[in-house]
Amino acid sequence: MALTGIQIFKLLPKTNCKECGVPTCLAFAMNLASGKAELDSCPYVSDEAREKLAEASAPPIRPVKLGKGVRQTTTGGETVLYRHEKTFFNPTVLAATVASDIDAAALDSKLKVYNAFQYERVGLNLRPELLVVKDVGAGAAAFADTAKKIASESEFNLVLMTEDVDVMKAGVEAAGFKRPLIYAATEANVDAMGALAKENDLPVAVKADSVEALIPLTTKLTGMGIKDIVIDSGSREIKQALEDQVAIRRAALKAGNKALGFPTITFPCEMASNLDMETVISAMFVAKYGGIVVMSDFTTESLFPLLLERLNIFTDPQRPMTVTEGIFEIGNPDENSPVVVTTNFALTYFIVSGEIEASKVPCWLLIKDSEGLSVLTAWAAGKFGGDDVGMFVKKCGIMDKVKHTELIIPGYAAAIAGDVEEELPGWTITVGPREAAHLPAFLKSK
């Protein structure tokens, strides 16, 4: 539960030393409570207070880091039931299953196919993160070999899936360097799996046969000093599994139940007999509230819609998607190439850059920070005014890259032309078409 400013104030040194940048400890406490300051700015806070404040400001669902390297990811860390209340933070992690007895050649070709599943959208690389190595009874050596090959030869991170502690030990020895998730500690093996996780500083998943039955197991593991826990309520029936997800999220957020304050792992692969149905069930867990979703396989027709669904659900509804302010080169422009300016709303950028690309006329595309607003919205909000745009053109460095002095502005922003001209004496401000779809013809005609 978050602390109030007054509760935080009681834990501060109350010296009013001002070294944190504000005049009093009370003001600093208020800033901490509203997330405007960081505790580290106070040089005199005691270790005891630091611990209490860190505990109090921890999210009600623990964020758990999975894996290492470029596909390292975090699951959990959520603070709201509904996305519109604030935002969801850590996208559902997508996993496919590999049997422990797979032969090396088959694994090589699988990894090659899986690695190719990467999609560029709005400047992001959308791709899955995890492979589950599933013990199919082929022995500890086969389990370890498969885990090691994936860990060392691919970017994928791992879930090691066996309830046999000896097999798990072999897997951890082979692939522990990539910080795999151990799946699973159960009532029967919780002591040994807990010890293995603790010894190797690895996250561990707990599997029980109901939400209630998870509580003694997570309590035991946290008692052993293990913090990075993922939970599986065991249900493989769709309706019950969804109800469990909601019950766990509510218990953690609304009832402050710390024993359930962990991300979940779900298994559509064990809930359907074909990948199409698995995909539908996975989509349900992406929406509500799967931390990790395990499928039997990745195929492009299953993965792509899930990645896009995930992208949409895990963006902040209060912040439009943006691109960085600056100069973008489209198609190797040179000193004579046209200079085009627009806003940093990701949708605007991708439409405009796409049309310039299609025109095959190399251009310099200047992106002005407009707080993620479209051309007309930004203009109406005073974020794309003529003087702002002119100043931006001056300071962005484009003048060192081109010999000419012509700037093309969006047709919808025609009204700013005069002010831009005033800010950029000697430049010609050309009003482009209103719709980006007309840009190719416009650029070619120039």
Ligand code: B12
């Ligand atoms: Co508004 N909003 N909005 N808005 N909004 C609209 C823009 C509009 C036109 C609605 C209306 O009244 N008819 C008015 C503007 C009127 C005007 O001034 N002429 C308007 C207004 C007034 C406002 C507010 C001021 C309302 C208020 O608070 N009083 C606020 C301002 C925001 C603020 O203060 N912070 C406001 C707020 C919003 C929200 C709800 C926040 C969203 C903003 C979403 C966002 O921008 N990220 C919003 C939206 C969605 C719209 C709406 C419906 C769509 C805008 C949009 O996303 N367009 C429009 C209405 C409409 O246009 N149908 C109103 C899509 C993008 C891709 O278009 O950036 O213009 P674009 O790019 C296109 C072209 O301009 C061209 O290519 C693109 C595709 O063709 N292009 C080109 C882009 N760059 C370049 C560059 C060159 C060189 C060329 C040639 C072409």
